[in-house]
Amino acid sequence: MAAVGVIVAFGSVIYLASKGIDLWLALLVGTGALGLLSQMESGPLAAAVIDGLFGAATIQLVVAVALISGLGRAMKESGDFDRMVSSLVALIRKPKVLMMLLPAIIGTINVPGGAIMSAPMVEEHGTALNLDRTTLASVNLFFRHIGYFIYPLQTSLIIISELLDIPKHSIILYNAAPALVGAAAAYLFFFGNHNTGSAPQKNPRDIAYQFTEFLLGFSPVMVIIALMLLFDAPFYLAAASGLCLALVRNIQAEHWGAALLSRLQQLFSGWINYELVLAVLSLMVFRAVV
DSSP, X not given: OHHHHHHHHXXXXXXXHHTTOOHHHHHHHHHHHHHHHTTXXXXXXXXXXXXXXXXXXXXXXXXXXXXXXXXXXXXXXXXXXXHHHHHHHHHOOOHHHHHHHHHHHHHHXXXXXXXXXXXXXXXXXXXGGTOOHHHHHHHHHHHHHGGGGTOTTOHHHHHHHHHHTOOHHHHHHHHHHHHHHHHHHHHHHHHTTOOOOOOOOOOHHHHHHHHHHHHHHHHHHHHHHIIIIISOOOHHHHHHHHHHHHHHTTOOGGGHHHHXXXXXXXXXXXXXXXXHHHHHHHHHHHHHHO
16 A cells, blocks of 8 residues: 555656646645555654654755755846856857857856846857757757756755765766767757857957956855865855855945845845745655655
């Protein structure tokens, strides 16, 4: 009977999510179905639910996901996001490369409407290649998501790593080859027959300046990745460090305190994706009951 409960629970979660039901609610329904059909007694079921809600792993994962979900908006508000994109455009003059990198870079930052944001950029640089609108949309979609297999701050990779207790760098190493092969195949498929000529020469000082600007704009993300992958810091602490940097970036000295307080208020009132937090909580409860 327990096996039937597991099958029905997973099936109900998938079915409800496919019908547009919020994932956290679908997971709770699946958890209830599992508890009933597997004939768990109330004591063990309650213990599993409490462990899923308040276990150390749950708290750390929820904190990390919440902080990462607010990082993109913090970078957008501080101007780092626009700085990063504009410096990349100034640094790289080849349309093919920009059409690959811009969606990928924007995809690493959890900004609402990111796909819509990168679409006009892809279209702008795709005009030089005479690409049709279907191809432009495909380029934006593909290169925005191909990096998710190897990006250590991607929510799905974080959850898989924490749930299965597998180091993130191990998952990244296994996914690196398919991601690179996929990117190369997409490049040949989308751009193989299109030439744009040679890019104009740039002043070395301009290159250094734009590269520095890109690093500064991308610095909150780089802090998280460096702390996590190089120094093996707990992910929630690395995420907190990167978010703190994003919150204090580009604040004018005379309004520092008020601006920081305003950003903190916005972080907790709108920037954090609480539906995602609820989904992670429900997932941990579902996992504990299973």
